[in-house]
Amino acid sequence: MDGLEILIFLFLLILGYFSGTYFEKRHYKSIRERERKTLHVPMVTFGAKQSLPEAQDAQLFVGSVVISVDYFKMISATLRNLVGGRVMVYESLLDRGRREALLRMKEEAMAWGANQIMNVRLETAAIGGRSGNNSGPGSVEVIAYGTGIR
Amino acid sequence: MILTTLEGVPGKTIVEHYGLAQGSTIRAKHIGKDIMASLKNLVGGELKAYTELLQESRQEAVERMVQQAEELGANAVVNIRFATSSVAQGAAELFAYGTAVKVE
Amino acid sequence: MFIRYKQPKKPPEGNVIKHSPLLNFAYLLGTVVIISAVIFVALGFFADWLAVRISPETERKIGDMLFHTISDEEIVDDKRIQYLEELLESLPESGETTRLPLTIHLIKSDVVNAAIMAGGHVFIHTALLEAVESENELAFVLAHELGHFQNHDPTKSLGRSLVFLVASMALGIGTSESGGVPDIVFRTGELTSLSYSRKQERAADLYGLSRAINRYGHGSHSLDFFKRLEEEEQEQGRLLKVSQYFSTHPLSKDRIVILNKAAAEKGWKMEGDAKPLPEWLHCPNMEECEPDAEE
Numbered sequence: 001m002d003g004l005e006i007l008i009f010l011f012l013l014i015l016g017y018f019s020g021t022y023f024e025k026r027h028y029k030s031i032r033e034r035e036r037k038t039l040h041v042p043m044v045t046f047g048a049k050q051s052l053p054e055a056q057d058a059q060l061f062v063g064s065v066v067i068s069v070d071y072f073k074m075i076s077a078t079l080r081n082l083v084g085g086r087v088m089v090y091e092s093l094l095d096r097g098r099r100e101a102l103l104r105m106k107e108e109a110m111a112w113g114a115n116q117i118m119n120v121r122l123e124t125a126a127i128g129g130r131s132g133n134n135s136g137p138g139s140v141e142v143i144a145y146g147t148g149i150r
Numbered sequence: 151m152i153l154t155t156l157e158g159v160p161g162k163t164i165v166e167h168y169g170l171a172q173g174s175t176i177r178a179k180h181i182g183k184d185i186m187a188s189l190k191n192l193v194g195g196e197l198k199a200y201t202e203l204l205q206e207s208r209q210e211a212v213e214r215m216v217q218q219a220e221e222l223g224a225n226a227v228v229n230i231r232f233a234t235s236s237v238a239q240g241a242a243e244l245f246a247y248g249t250a251v252k253v254e
Numbered sequence: 255m256f257i258r259y260k261q262p263k264k265p266p267e268g269n270v271i272k273h274s275p276l277l278n279f280a281y282l283l284g285t286v287v288i289i290s291a292v293i294f295v296a297l298g299f300f301a302d303w304l305a306v307r308i309s310p311e312t313e314r315k316i317g318d319m320l321f322h323t324i325s326d327e328e329i330v331d332d333k334r335i336q337y338l339e340e341l342l343e344s345l346p347e348s349g350e351t352t353r354l355p356l357t358i359h360l361i362k363s364d365v366v367n368a369a370i371m372a373g374g375h376v377f378i379h380t381a382l383l384e385a386v387e388s389e390n391e392l393a394f395v396l397a398h399e400l401g402h403f404q405n406h407d408p409t410k411s412l413g414r415s416l417v418f419l420v421a422s423m424a425l426g427i428g429t430s431e432s433g434g435v436p437d438i439v440f441r442t443g444e445l446t447s448l449s450y451s452r453k454q455e456r457a458a459d460l461y462g463l464s465r466a467i468n469r470y471g472h473g474s475h476s477l478d479f480f481k482r483l484e485e486e487e488q489e490q491g492r493l494l495k496v497s498q499y500f501s502t503h504p505l506s507k508d509r510i511v512i513l514n515k516a517a518a519e520k521g522w523k524m525e526g527d528a529k530p531l532p533e534w535l536h537c538p539n540m541e542e543c544e545p546d547a548e549e
Contacts, residue, residue, distance in 0.1 A: 012192055017275070020194035027196075035265035042259040047156040055160035060153035060230055062208065066201045068187065070194030076275065079282035082439070088273050095269045100196075116259070119155040125234040125242070127200065138191050141204055145232055147154040 016071030023070075024092060031099050038106050043146065047119030055149045059112060063104030066127060067097045068139040097142035098122060105144045114148030121145055151216050152226035152253065159226050162253040168222035173214025174245035176237060177207045204244065208232065211246045224250035290439040294446045297421055301413035306406050310353045313409055317373015320412075321359075329360040329380070333539045337532060338378060338396070341389070345397045345465045352403065366483065370399040372408040384536040388528035391479035394466045401461030407454050418443060456512060463513055463522070472526030473517055477510055 069077075073089040080087050101122070109117050127139045152159050183199040190197050211232075219227050230248035237243050308316075329335075338358045346352065354374040363379040370376050376399055386392045402408060422440075466476040517524050537543035 016192055016194065019192075021275070023193070023195035032265065039265060040261055042261075052156060052158050052160045058152060058154045058156065058160045060155060060212075062205075062212075062232070064201060064205055064208065066197040066204065068190045068194055068197045071192045072275070072279070073194065074191070076279050076282060079279070079286050083282055083285050086271070088271050088278060089275060092270045121155060121231065123232055123234060125236075127242075139187065139197055139200065141200070141234070143204075143208070143232060143234075145155060145230070147156050149160055 012071045013075060014072075016073065016075075020070030020072055024096070027096055027100070028092075031096065031103065034103050034107070035099065038103065038110060041106060041110055041114060041116060043102065043106060043117045043120050045120050047147065053116075053118075053149060057150050058147050059109075059114075060145065061105045061109040061112070061114075061117065061148050062143060062145040063101045063106070063108065064141060064143040065097055065100040065104065066139050066141045067093055067100070069093060074138075094124065094140060094142070097124070097140050098144070101142040101144040105146060109146075109148035112148055113150045115150055117146040117148050119147055151219065151224075153212070153216070153230055153248070154226070154228050155230050157229055159228065159251075159253045162226075164226075164228070164251045165254050166252040168219070168224050168250040168252075170247060171215050171219040171222065171224070171227055171250040172245060172247035173211040173216070173218060174243055175207045175210045175214070176241055176243045177203065178241045204242075207244045208246070211244050215246045215248065219248075219250035222250045224252055226251050226253045286439065287442050290442040291446055293421070294418070294443045297417045298414055298446065298450060301417040302406075302410050304417075305409040305413040308409055314354055314373045316409070316412070317371055317375055320371060321373065321375050327362045329362055329538070332360060334383065334535060335360050337535070337540070338392075341393060342376065342396050342400065344469055345393065345400055347465070347468055350404075352400075356400070356403065368395050368399055370402050370408055372412055374403060376400075376403075380536070385483070386479055386531065386535075387482075388475050388478070389531050390466060390470055390475040390528050391477075392531065393469060394462050394476035395479065396462075397465040398458045398462035400465065401458035402454065404461065405454065405457055407458070410454075411451070414447065455509070459509060459513055460516055463517065467517075467522050470526065470529060472523040474524055474526040475528040477513060480510055 069090070073093065076089045077087050080089075102120070105120075106117060121144070123143045125141045127141055152162075158164055183203065186199060187197050215227060215230075227248040227250055230246060232244070232246050235243050235245075335358050338360070339356075342356060342358065352374065356374040356376055359375055359377050361377055361379050364381050365379055366381045366385045367379045368377060368382055376396070382395065383392075386395070463473050463476060467473045470476075514524070516522075532540055534540045534542050
């Protein structure tokens with residue numbers, strides 16, 4: 001392996017580690033804070049078999065987010081692919097995506113005046129990795145949608 | 151037009167249904183945004199450009215579904231679901247579907 | 255009736271395992287490197303084991319097959335070939351046999367190189383004949399290649415690359431291009447095979463020197479070709495490669511040092527006079543020619 005190649009690899013790895021950790025910490029801080037603020041409005045996944053609540057208004061709300069991996073996570077995950085076992089580095093990625101998408105939906109619904117959100121559904125889709133070859137989740141899109149009721 | 155993910159509309163009753171209403175869009179990748187995204191892939195974090203791109207596309211799918219429902223004579227779409235599928239390399243289909251109904 | 259909502263005290267957590275990403279990474283990297291090193295070494299031994307057991311007839315067939323894919327610019331019907339063959343045949347110790355008759359192929363080339371292939375095909379580039387200054391030097395180069403052959407090195411390396419190819423195809427890692435990570439597996443493989451080929455070179459060196467001493471009674475001048483080539487390459491810088499010799503015969507600085515040390519240990523005589531080469535070795539058929547004549 002050329003020295004230059006190793007240097008670039010190490011540089012990207014270190015850059016990915018520090019920036020990825022920084023973004024993740026910041027994101028989690030914001031997620032926890034917003035979740036605490038919006039905790040009083042319930043979100044439920046039921047709504048079909050239950051009798052409909054008394055309400056005046058109902059509206060669809062969608063929240064979505066695309067979260068990207070960093071180089072460090074990607075390399076860790078590819079190595080993990082060879083070893084096997086739980087891909088711990090990606091867990092936080094998807095966790096952040098789901099919570100962020102739910103929060104965005106909820107905040108929009110609350111701004112509208114919702115007192116609860118029913119029949120919430122979540123969807124996750126992988127968006128291709130680098131240079132188009134779908135070798136790993138370059139990033140994940142999570143969408144959350146449900147019906148706000150007031 | 152009332153849109154819900156529930157089986158009905160709270161406070162109203164369904165009087166008639168018109169079957170399925172659906173809308174979809176297929177989005178190809180955006181080269182400019184892709185370059186930015188591949189850079190962001192190194193450092194991590196949210197890809198805001200992609201979030202917006204997909205949001206717009208999904209909005210378009212919803213609008214098409216609403217348009218279908220209107221043509222059918224409905225004033226609400228209930229039990230809406232979204233789905234994403236990649237149809238070709240670099241292209242994604244976003245679709246929304248639900249049941250068109252008339253509520254009173 | 256609608257179900258009552260009891261608000262939790264704090265947002266739920268627990269989908270993410272707390273772990274140290276760096277330790278995790280170190281563990282993964284270590285596991286991959288160690289396992290691939292073990293696999294490469296084990297496969298290598300397996301390939302060696304196979305290579306030694308190939309019958310000379312099969313080796314000949316394999317060699318002929320490979321030979322037909324490369325041979326071009328070969329010079330035939332030249333007295334120099336006869337000279338080289340005689341020199342090569344004079345090298346083995348009395349009682350030492352080669353499992354196949356060796357064939358010399360003289361290749362017209364401006365690059366200084368010599369190589370041996372499975373089946374006993376020895377390649378000598380014409381540039382090498384111009385580069386050597388005494389028969390002792392030439393004999394050492396030939397004896398070195400002979401050492402490779404006696405040690406089954408050509409078939410071993412063939413077997414190794416074959417086994418690695420099959421293994422990587424079976425694992426499906428040779429084909430993927432995901433982010434340079436399967437690279438780590440291959441780099442490990444390259445490193446293990448590099449240290450292996452260094453070992454092979456050293457063994458062949460030692461063999462070469464011992465046979466040169468056997469023939470001339472001393473080891474003097476045999477290593478001069480080496481020294482000269484190394485100096486020349488260093489002068490020219492890394493951009494201008496004078497020869498391919500060191501790309502097929504990996505150069506480690508201590509190669510000559512190790513040989514001298516081994517000679518001292520074994521009490522080999524390292525002083526003596528050089529035997530001159532035939533005068534017109536660099537000319538076709540060893541007939542007199544202009545110094546700059548195109549061959």
